[in-house]
Amino acid sequence: MSLGSKGFRRHTKYQALAQGLDAVVGADDPEAAVDEVLTWYPRHSGTLRPLLQLGSNLERALRQPTPQPPFALQPGRARLLAAASSLSPHSAGILGLPGRLGAQVRMAAKMVAALALIVIFLAPLSRQVVGASRHSVPGQLLYPLKIHVERVQYSGATLPDVRVALGLAFLGERVAEIQVLVGQQEPIDYEMIVEVQQLVNQLLYSAAQAPEATMPDTLEYVSLQLQGYLEVLDSLAGATTTVNAAALSRVRAVCDRGAMISHYALGNPLSYREAYHAGRPELFLLPGENPLEGPPLPVRDNVATQGGMGE
Amino acid sequence: MTSELELLARAKDADKRAIADLYDQYAHRIYGYLYRRVGNAQVAEDLTGDVFVKVLEAIRARQLWQVSFRAWLYRIAHNTVVDWYRRHGADGYDSVDDGQFEAVTREPGGALLADSWSHHELRAALRSLSEGQQQVIILRFGEGLKTREVAEVLGKSVGAVEALQHRALTSLRQLLEG
Numbered sequence: 493m494s495l496g497s498k499g500f501r502r503h504t505k506y507q508a509l510a511q512g513l514d515a516v517v518g519a520d521d522p523e524a525a526v527d528e529v530l531t532w533y534p535r536h537s538g539t540l541r542p543l544l545q546l547g548s549n550l551e552r553a554l555r556q557p558t559p560q561p562p563f564a565l566q567p568g569r570a571r572l573l574a575a576a577s578s579l580s581p582h583s584a585g586i587l588g589l590p591g592r593l594g595a596q597v598r599m600a601a602k603m604v605a606a607l608a609l610i611v612i613f614l615a616p617l618s619r620q621v622v623g624a625s626r627h628s629v630p631g632q633l634l635y636p637l638k639i640h641v642e643r644v645q646y647s648g649a650t651l652p653d654v655r656v657a658l659g660l661a662f663l664g665e666r667v668a669e670i671q672v673l674v675g676q677q678e679p680i681d682y683e684m685i686v687e688v689q690q691l692v693n694q695l696l697y698s699a700a701q702a703p704e705a706t707m708p709d710t711l712e713y714v715s716l717q718l719q720g721y722l723e724v725l726d727s728l729a730g731a732t733t734t735v736n737a738a739a740l741s742r743v744r745a746v747c748d749r750g751a752m753i754s755h756y757a758l759g760n761p762l763s764y765r766e767a768y769h770a771g772r773p774e775l776f777l778l779p780g781e782n783p784l785e786g787p788p789l790p791v792r793d794n795v796a797t798q799g800g801m802g803e
Numbered sequence: 804m805t806s807e808l809e810l811l812a813r814a815k816d817a818d819k820r821a822i823a824d825l826y827d828q829y830a831h832r833i834y835g836y837l838y839r840r841v842g843n844a845q846v847a848e849d850l851t852g853d854v855f856v857k858v859l860e861a862i863r864a865r866q867l868w869q870v871s872f873r874a875w876l877y878r879i880a881h882n883t884v885v886d887w888y889r890r891h892g893a894d895g896y897d898s899v900d901d902g903q904f905e906a907v908t909r910e911p912g913g914a915l916l917a918d919s920w921s922h923h924e925l926r927a928a929l930r931s932l933s934e935g936q937q938q939v940i941i942l943r944f945g946e947g948l949k950t951r952e953v954a955e956v957l958g959k960s961v962g963a964v965e966a967l968q969h970r971a972l973t974s975l976r977q978l979l980e981g
Contacts, residue, residue, distance in 0.1 A: 506965035543972045543973065554941065554945035555945060558839070560844070561848040561851070562848055563848060565852075567849075569827075572822065576819040576822050651819070
């Protein structure tokens with residue numbers, strides 16, 4: 493093996509070590525590489541050898557595999573995609589255009605500028621309103637706006653992983669709202685149950701559309717998150733009123749089934765994907781479920797009947 | 804197959820798919836680096852997510868890499884670790900998993916392997932280095948970055964990194980073999 497000649501150049505001991513390490517670290521035969529490097533820098537050979545050997549050892553020691561990340565780096569991916577979904581593409585060409593703009597384009601640009609001025613004046617107000625709505629709970633004036641903003645965000649997301657991340661975030665919001673309602677002894681209304689059910693269903697559909705390679709991680713993440721929400725809901729059971737107890741139980745059942753489906757789907761992702769792609773989630777049954785009866789998901793009529801809450 | 808240059812060009816234009824692909828390509832390396840710095844898998848995974856969200860924010864603000872994307876990415880990871888230590892103090896290193904250094908003594912063959920080191924000794928020796936020296940050792944030998952890239956990550960000159968590297972290895976040698 494020839495590592496080339498560094499012959500007649502004079503190097504500081506720092507440079508000699510740096511260049512020597514470039515040759516030694518990762519070499520097939522580090523011992524031979526060290527010997528050759530020492531011929532390049534005879535002035536430093538006394539101090540260089542042990543440092544080069546140490547560097548080679550360190551490389552072997554530090555490049556050992558690290559433990560697997562607990563969630564296979566999927567939460568970070570979902571966060572990134574959720575953040576990216578609000579990213580507008582960079583329009584690199586616009587800065588170079590003014591000299592070539594025709595009269596019509598310039599007029600359009602002026603209109604856009606005027607519109608932008610209006611938006612700039614109105615945006616802070618609307619941002620404040622939207623910001624305030626984030627903390628609202630059912631029954632408050634701004635709550636419909638909060639739900640509307642969430643739906644706009646969700647409909648803007650195209651990638652399944654992003655939809656899963658958003659769905660879980662919004663479901664977390666619903667659970668937090670339920671906590672507030674229970675704490676204030678306010679009723680959990682029927683719309684909340686429907687909203688939770690829709691979110692869980694959307695989550696399961698989106699997870700089924702995730703890329704094959706990432707679907708198991710996505711499903712596991714959904715299952716774990718839903719289990720976390722279940723723990724929160726369980727902690728509320730003792731503090732709730734009789735009327736809310738039925739609604740809480742229904743919300744819990746929806747989340748529980750979602751957690752179980754995502755968990756069991758891990759064992760049979762193909763049939764899970766097929767059932768949800770075909771728009772027939774009822775075909776993906778949990779152990780012990782009767783296919784004739786279908787899954788016990790609450791629907792509009794039986795929520796009103798079983799939960800004791802009419803519209 | 805998309806080349807890395809093409810991927811990076813698309814990422815610069817805020818292409819979501821390219822950004823996701825970059826995550827898939829680099830997240831494990833960054834996780835490994837963060838794990839070596841904080842010593843806890845859960846924290847390292849959380850910080851990996853933080854790093855890539857910062858990447859996205861930097862792309863959005865057009866604060867882009869000039870020469871090496873890899874060095875730029877490690878620089879963001881480095882700053883993220885510095886922030887994390889600022890918030891949590893230096894306790895993170897106490898939880899470093901000893902197993903990560905175990906192979907030093909178990910690697911079969913190889914005359915250069917220092918059989919007398921234990922992983923505890925290596926870990927303790929690394930911890931006794933200055934912050935800058937630890938950074939250079941981890942980036943240079945743990946992550947396989949070139950001296951120029953390490954300099955870019957740490958915001959130092961190549962000469963300063965070469966000097967840091969020399970001092971770090973000299974100290975380590977004294978600690979491990981002295």
